[in-house]
Amino acid sequence: MPDFLLELFSEEIPARMQVGAAKDLERLMVGMLTDRGFLFEGIKAFSGPRRLTLAIMGLPAEQKDVREELKGPRVDAPQAALDGFLKKTGLTKDQLKVETTPKGDVYMAVIERKGRAAPLVLGEIIPEVMGKLPWPKSMRWKAGDPVRWVRPLHSILATFDGEVVPCAFAGIKSGNTTRGHRFLSSGEIVVRRFEDYEAALKKAHVVLDAAERAEIISNDIKQKAFALGLEPIDDVGLLAEVSGLAEWPVVLIGTIQDEFMDVPAEILQTSMRTHQKYFSLRDPKTGKMANRFALVANMLTKDGGKEIVAGNERVLRARLSDAKFFWDEDRKHSLDSRVEKLRGIVFHAKLGTQFERVERIEKLAGDIAAKIGADVTKAKRAAHLAKADLTTGVVGEFPELQGVMGRYYAQHDKEDAAVADAVRDHYKPVGPSDAVPTEKVSIAVALADKLDALTGFFAAGEKPTGSGDPFALRRAALGIIRILLENKLRFPLAVSGDLLTFFADRLKVALKEKGVRHDLIDAVFSLGHEDDLVRLVARVEALQAFLKSDDGANLLAGYKRAANILKAEEKKDNKTFTSEVLEGHLSESSEKALFAALGKAKGAIKPALEKEDFAAAMQQMAALRTPVDAFFDGVKVNADEKQVRENRLNLLASLRATLHQVADFSRIEG
């Protein structure tokens, strides 16, 4: 079956948008084709600096025929209704049939649409898809035309089975030509099919597939680094970005001048990555950053890239001179002396300046330090200095180095090592893959920093919404959760209301990955008095293990049965059963047994919970399974005699209350 090829050729597409645009193009095209009854064998989408490409394999040459019957107005309906129906169907009155229905005689239109040729359908779809493609940011460029594309569009290549699919978008008519590399190729290239296309582009110095470009870059960097006894420092984000900046990637190696090598590696690396998109290299033996970098050009030159490397080295020297200047200047003033300057930096309109924030964090860090056994003086000192690097030149230039620079400056000021580390690590974890701080002083400041942000923003009414979390509060809450759990820290969060619910939600997300059931977290959380996450998780985990056991599953079933009966009867009686079970009214042996078992369990569960021996608490619950099962087998709850019935209901309520000591079983699914 024939193939379809589409290429949308424009001026340079931002690297960050390319891959997403190709995916959107594929998604929209697939949707429209299937809506029109077209199935195909395969589809591939490609993106690069100047083009989006879609290749569809095995697309039928013709659409299937469609027969459609449409019911119209009754024959005695007003003329206007009939006119409307004729207009809608595009038929004349004598082409309509009359059909007798229970509601009377109605007009019927039979529309038979002959399947149309694929190129005709494609010609209609292409402009529609292009109009719908959701660029994150797009522009107008045609006078008097509201049409948008990411940058001016230059050509549309559209062929089906080797022939041009006629269509137009933004006044540009489709054709069968494209262009190669901007500098390494000239003139138009005529293309009929995907196979010619990919090969012709390669000849014209364009690697079509972004994944292939990334692989070329990654391999070349590795090889060139290896030849120098070095290895690249992995940077997936950068690799994806530079793959979108070159149609014909060429890796070249440049040298960093010695005078910059005593500047902290993080500064060099950040400057090279953010400003210049260079890869850093390191010595695999020592792990130390090397005085070489890898750059990815989009050009092959006669001189083997000599001028390009020289030019890039020159640019880098200017960049690093700037960075080094800041680094040297910054160290002329101590971090301590910079704290005052935080008065001039607004943290948030409703939450005051960074200085005020530091004052709060300092106090909080001291309190937390006392509770978790960290050095209070050091924690307060670290908190005091934690934000001071925001006033430095390096952090002004590279905000992502906040904390990292603070540590360097703290070390330079001869601050205590734990203090310096905490200045850096209090931002941690900065993402799901980042490690949490493990030193107590760092932990105290990290918790204080995040708790202050959370309580502050929640109090100011700046809660995250479904679509937005501008202050990264989810990350902050998750950070706190991870710090506490991974360090097994016993520390009451001392939060309530919305914020506690927010934590519960974050906790569910965090534990979901570990296979912990979210309903069990709810069940424990909804007891309402648990803000010690370590204890909470231990309880949830014990509960989950228990429910997996035979006893647990059966007890849960028994609980549900009891709860359902109670619910129905409580509704009927319009009251809640909470009274004492009267032993004297118990007659059946199985209800006596359950009463005894409950008495024993209730007495044992409480101290077990208090000792945080959750396994023991679960064991006590397990002991209830047999008497519960026996009770339901041998006893009719709704006895005729009122007193007996109420007593039995109170017995079930006692079961419910006993289990609710451990968790709210009504929240447990299954």
Next chain:
Amino acid sequence: MAKARTFQDLILTLQSYWAQHGCLILQPYDDQMGAGTFHPATTLRALGPRPWNAAFVQPSRRPSDGRYGENPNRLQHYYQYQVILKPAPANVQELYLGSIRAIGLDPDLHDIRFVEDDWESPTLGAAGLGWEVWCDGMEITQFTYFQQVGGIECDPVCAEITYGLERLAMYVQNVEFVYDLAFNEQFRYGEVFHQNEQEFSAYNFERADTEILFQHFKDAEKQCRELLTGKKLALPAYDQCIKASHAFNLLDARGVISVTERAAYIGRVRALAQACCEAWLETPMGAYTPRYPSKEVG
């Protein structure tokens, strides 16, 4: 394709290149401004339906970039070369690359790239999409398709090409310290501008009288507003907007404007720019219906 060996060669080459490609060669605007975009030949002419092709050098002042003549490439006064093409021709990237060849940068030996960089001027209420053009990792040009100026949609869309002349010259001349640039065969850039940088850095950061500047700002704002009431005078009003903007930049460099105030000041300048742009669209040269007598209209 001889290299533009001196700073003034570079300017002359660009002037003749863009003149050959149909641009009016205008002169710098005689007001202090932060960038060539403030030149009325860009801000105002970018609006309205009339075609417009112009190129000019614009001295640009960024008071807070002063480094007392000690930084290798940062200047509080420097030159921009600006080209404005309306409507943007379909081959505008090719035209631009032609100018790069003309000044002696051979794209076959270098790595020329168009890297995403959307431009926005909060003070002018202007925004556009485009790139910074890289030559071997060095940003040599800002390339923008204007979408909006003074809060008004541009139609037709124009292309704005802005070369940072000193930076470009440093690249062409292979010089690392801006003051070492050959201005012509006889003078170095430092001989022309080093003292200027020293003195103006001191003025910008230490000596500029902030009370006077605040008053300048207020006066300019007031005069601008007045010129836009009654019989509107869009061009003189826009002059006042430029003056207000520069007064703000100086105050900012003096460090007397707090973060929150900063946004408010920018908003005030933007409001002036917007009002000027709206007034401009009511004038003969800005209006949709050409009222200025010219041959085409007959």
